[in-house]
Amino acid sequence: MIRYIIVDDEPIAHDIIKGYGDALPNLQFVAHCYDAIEAMQCLRENTVDLIFLDLNMPKLKGFEFLRALQNPPHIIVTTAYQEFALEGYELSVLDYLLKPFSFERFVKAINKMETNKPIAAVATHTTPEETVFFRSSKKMVQVALSDILFIEAKGNYVHIVTRDNNIQVREKISDIAQLLTDKQFIQVHKSFIVAKKHINSIQGNQIVINDHKIPVGKVYKNNVNNMLS
Numbered sequence: 001m002i003r004y005i006i007v008d009d010e011p012i013a014h015d016i017i018k019g020y021g022d023a024l025p026n027l028q029f030v031a032h033c034y035d036a037i038e039a040m041q042c043l044r045e046n047t048v049d050l051i052f053l054d055l056n057m058p059k060l061k062g063f064e065f066l067r068a069l070q071n072p073p074h075i076i077v078t079t080a081y082q083e084f085a086l087e088g089y090e091l092s093v094l095d096y097l098l099k100p101f102s103f104e105r106f107v108k109a110i111n112k113m114e115t116n117k118p119i120a121a122v123a124t125h126t127t128p129e130e131t132v133f134f135r136s137s138k139k140m141v142q143v144a145l146s147d148i149l150f151i152e153a154k155g156n157y158v159h160i161v162t163r164d165n166n167i168q169v170r171e172k173i174s175d176i177a178q179l180l181t182d183k184q185f186i187q188v189h190k191s192f193i194v195a196k197k198h199i200n201s202i203q204g205n206q207i208v209i210n211d212h213k214i215p216v217g218k219v220y221k222n223n224v225n226n227m228l229s
Helices: 011-022 036-045 062-068 082-090 103-115 173-177 218-228
Strands: 002-007 027-033 050-053 074-079 095-098 131-136 139-144 148-154 157-162 166-169 185-189 192-195 201-203 206-209 212-215
Touching (some): 027 036, 050 062, 074 103, 103 131, 131 166, 148 173, 148 212, 157 173, 185 218, 192 212
Antiparallel strands (some): 157 166
């Protein structure tokens, strides 16, 4: 569960972000903060994993507030000012949402949060279940990364093939690749990304996963060789 606060001086921005957040079961709303001073107080009193941060606020600007934090949680910037994007990435913000942003764009930002979760302490002998949301047939579908066998690009769509399902998503395979970790997945063809853990065998220029035979493209052959070495 991702606990989040909204830091923005515009009430309508709070309504939009919270409305989007309420639609995702992995988000838990903590508090509305209308300036950086309120946000600092909130962070002292609550456990917060994520801040939706506006930049142009009274008392203390967004990036000034961010620099003042010793151990900031993940930050997703929400602003109407594109010119500050570079500065935001220099401060290691998770994502930069330009207002007005759609629900789909909001979900992409949250997916980045999911794939950047820290591994649980070794003493617990467990790791958190990593999931991502995909938009398919006008609904958001939550998929566990561990269930994905491979991903195939077909025309204007991408097929997410899992142990039990085939989910069709209208996305570019390059956008999907950004949501996946190199430790778990590898691109083996311009149209295919496979889950390393589900590979049964590699036969020449083919990868076998269950009953599926996936081609290895010439450009991506080194990716496979590096994985094997």
